Amino acid sequence: MVRLCVICNKERAIVKRPKTGQQVCKGCFYYVFETEIHNTIIDSKLFKKDEKVAIAASGGKDSTVLAHVMKLLNERYQYGLELFLLSIDEGITGYRDDSLETVKRNQQQYDLPLKIVSYSELYGWSMDQIVKEVGLKNNCTFCGVFRRQALDRGAVMLDVDHIITGHNADDIAETVLMNILRGDVGRLQRCTEICTTGDGCIRRSKPFKYTYEKEIVMYAYFKKLDYFSTECIYSPNSYRGHARTFLKDLEAIRPSAIIDIIHSGEAFEIKKEVKLPTQGVCKRCGYMSSNELCKACVLLEGLNRGLPK
Amino acid sequence: MCNIQEEITLNFDVKIKPKSKNCVKCKTAKATILIRHSTYCRKCFQHVFVGKFRKNIEKSRNASNSGSGEKVMIGFSGGPSSRAMLQLISEYNEVLPQKQFYSEIVVCHIDESLLFNNQKSTIPQIEQIVRKYNYPFIGLYLQNIYNSDVTKSGCYNNVIEIAIDDAKILQQEDSIFSPSEKLLNLLNNISKLTAKEDFIWYLKLCYLIDTARKNGCTRLFLGDCSTRLSIKIISLTSKGRGFSLPLETSGETDWFKDVIITRPMKDMLSKEIGIYNQFAGLEDIYIQSVTSMMHAKASIERLTEDFIVRLEKEFPSTVSTIARTGAKLTPSDYILEENRCIICLMPYQENNKIWQNRIIVMTIPSLQQSNGCSNIQQLHCSKNSKNPYDCSNVSNDESMTNIEFTDLLCYGCRVNMRDIKVANNKTILPPYVAEGVEEKKKKDNRKQMRKHIEEYLLCNEEEL
Structure with missing residues (x-):
């Protein structure tokens, strides 16, 4: 017996949506996936017309799908955006050099201008050199702190004041949990905002805020998008690893848990007397x-x- | 080079660890207890432990300002934390025999043995413990939440029956199903343990609050310790209950108006409580839950417990950090007394259902509405259709669609409702829920009436 898609009731269902458990066909999956992102963009008034926007592109699944979907939505709904790809070369041999090749292919496929800025050109240090100096203990701190600034500097070079990143719902839910575990109330309040901005600084948004990681992979898989899927060779830190495992277990128990955590995070308010x-x-x-x-x-x-x- | 340096810091760490075996407080006695990074002797440990409790309870007493002594209720499960709390409250109240802080202390326990096949009631054991204190004891059975007197009015006998696409308010007929059958049917129709546990907890909470109210108690003591609270902070967050989290985990809340909830054990770790009970010779009883002895992935609550307890072993400040984070959260300014979920009685956010429909698209709208503009139109439509209380529809109609019903629920309870399977056995929600629906309907009706005559009114509601 062929299962029909529960949305259109016509086509054969080929996937169970991780977010809702619905059995849907390919066409309907694309529709709901893209529409949810579009709704997120519209409801939070993310863009202005004729805005120049840089897509932070690492060559990984999130940013590859982001580039694809942004180009598509920009044309379908006439956002009127001028899109760029912005990549950071941290200088990690065997990891970043390979993924940058993917970004360069994406540039061809999507026909978007690409800018690459490197750690060694900005700071005089590549990650390989930093790891040689500090070892594998705090290297992720360096990389994270430097990347944030590097993206902003790259945006300035492109004359862009809005960067969008591929952070997905899983990342945000994980950050909510991490900030509770670490007791960082300032970040706890900020981390669920779709758009963050320091005054006069460059805006930074997350259109995939409510998009499940699994569905991003699914989308890339069906659309046969070209992405680079190797973990960074300088492994991630352990405390966050605990939170990630916990989140995956939560999702297995109740698939809506990821959205539920973000919903909770958005509702949190900090006492006025707490110093931030x-x-x-x-x-x-x-x-x-x-x-x-x-x-x-x-x-x-x-x-x-x-x-x- | 860097390796050498790391080793040095490592050695340094070891040195900070308490090598000296003396108590960190009195500095003279030999230490026997290690709590986080500090060692205590028995005497100092007890002093510090009791001190923490007194500080919390004094704070709540000062805030409430009730000079003449109030009547209070202790929610007593029989577990280690509430066992210690019972002892501590009684000691505290007997400090000055001529001036007791609480005029009367009632102990209340809810028996859940119905949920576990062939288990004996916990009430006799609990009663034996409470008898030592000479306090009045109220033993309740969870299934009696279906009694008509567990309602605001005290004699409301309608219930809600959940069907596939509607929810009906009907007269309760005890002849067909006993309260036990109704509770078991409800819980058996909940397909997931996470939702089941959630339901059981809120039914208990509602029952406790109602009992406190009926007995004239203005305060309800709950025994949540800091370990428990930090687990709750993470699990409530994971269940989408962030909006009500500050009310559900704070040291004190007046969300239930005439019954203030106080958690005097909020600063004690479960380990400290265990040691205190052992020293004081306090026996606790084993309380089974629906996920006891089960795999860690049985439910969100169970998973979170496992996660926090394991993390605390590796990083001993986990619990206190989470508890401190939770304490910095505050109920939103947008909390409205009237937006109270009819099941868990916690506040819900306005419009969160619209939010949900936007980011979780479950259907494809017909062809003509596929751009952003008509989506907004769609928004309005669904908003209108969700308002069942226009003036032509006066409260005689007692059936409502499931959409109308879920409009009266908070986000967390709505997530739970998804796991209710409508089966042959009827899914019946207790009278207090039905009463909540009718109350809400009446309120909305009055609002509609008021809208009709608004322009002729010369003063606002309070003055009428």
């Missing part, structure tokens, strides 16, 4: 910072002095 760090500007580089010097400058100073951290 105030955002200022780094004295050295002018980047936004809650301390006198921004984290990147502190880390960089340590590297250059030969005293990590």
Whole structure:
């Protein structure tokens, strides 16, 4: 017996949607997947007409699908956006050099201008060199802090003031949990916002905020999108690993848990008497910072002095 | 180079760890207890433990300002934490015999043995413990939540029957199903343990609050310890209950108006409570839950417990960090007294259903509406159709669609309702839920009436 798609009742169902458990056909899956992203964009008034937007592209599944879907929605709904691809070369041999090849292929396929900025050109240090210096213990801190700034600097070079990233619902739910576990209430409040911005700084948005990681993979699989799927060779840290495993287990028990966590995160309000760090500007580089010097400058100073951290 | 440095810090870490075997507080006695990173002797441990409890309870007493002594109720499951709480409250109230802080202390226990085949009632054991304190004891059976007197009015005998596409309010007929059968049918029709556990907890909570109210108690003590609360913070978050989380985990809340909920054990770890009970010779009883002895992935609650307890072993500040994070959250300014979920009695957010329909698209609209503009139109339509209380529809009609019914639920309970399978056995929700629906209907009706005559009214509602 052929199962029919529960949405159109015509085509044969070929997948069970991870988000809802519905059995749907390929066409309906594409429709709901794309429409949910479109709804998210419209409801949060993410873009202005004629805006220039940079897609942070790593060559991984999230950013590859993001580039594909943004190009498609931009044409279908006439957002009127001018899209760019922006890639960061952290300088990790055997990982980033390969994934950048994927980004370059994407550039051809989607016909979007591409800009690559590298750690060594911005900071004088590649990740390979940093790992040689600090070992495998805090290297992810360096990479994360540097990437944030590197994206902003790349955006300035492209003359763009809006970056969109491929962070998906799983990433956001995981961050909500992490911030509770770490006791970081400032970030707990910020991490569910779809668009964050420091004053005068570049806006940063997450159109995949409500999109399940599994459905992104599914979409890429059916559309035969070309992406790079190797974990970074400098492995991720363990505490976050615990949160990730927990989230996967939650999803297995109740598929809506990911959305439910984001829903909770959006409802959280912090007591007024709780002191949150105030955002200022780094004295050295002018980047936004809650301390006198921004984290990147502190880390960089340590590297250059030969005293990590 | 860096390896050498790491080793040094490692050694340093070891040195910070308490090598000295003396108590960190009195510095003289030999330490026998390790709590997180500190060692205590028995005497100092007990002093610190009782001190934490007193601090919390004083705080709540000062805030409520009731000088003459209030009548309070202890929610007593019989587990270690509520066992310690019973002892601590009684000691506290007897500090000054001539001036008791609480004029009367009632102990209440809800028996859940019905849920476990052939299990004996827990009430006799509990009663034996409570008898030592000479406090009045109320033993309840969870299934009696179906009694008509467990309602605001005290004699409301309608229930809600859930069917495939509607929910009916009907007169309860005890001759057909006993309360036990109704409760078992309801729980058996819930296909997932997560939802089942959630349901059981809120039924218990509602029963406790109702009992406190009927007995004139203005305060209900619950025994959640910090380990429990941190598990709850994560599990409530995971179940989409972030909006009501501050009310459900705070040291004190007045969300139930005349019955204040206080959690005086909120700063004690379950380990501390275990040690205290052992020293004080307090016996607790084993309380079974629907996921006891089950795999960690049996339910969200069970998984979270497993996760936190394991994490706490590896990182001993996990529980206290989570509890502190939770304590920094506050109920939203947008909480409205009237937006109270009819099942769990917790507040719900306005419009969260619209949000959900936008980010989880379950259907394809007909061809002409496929752009953003008509989506908004669609929004309005669904909003209108969801409002069943226009003035032509006065409360005689007691059947409503499931959509109308779920409009009266919070997000978390709506997620639970998805796991209810309508089977041959009738799914019947207790009278307090039906009463909530009717109350809400009446309120909405009055609102509609008011809208009709608004322009002729010369003063606002309170003055009428």
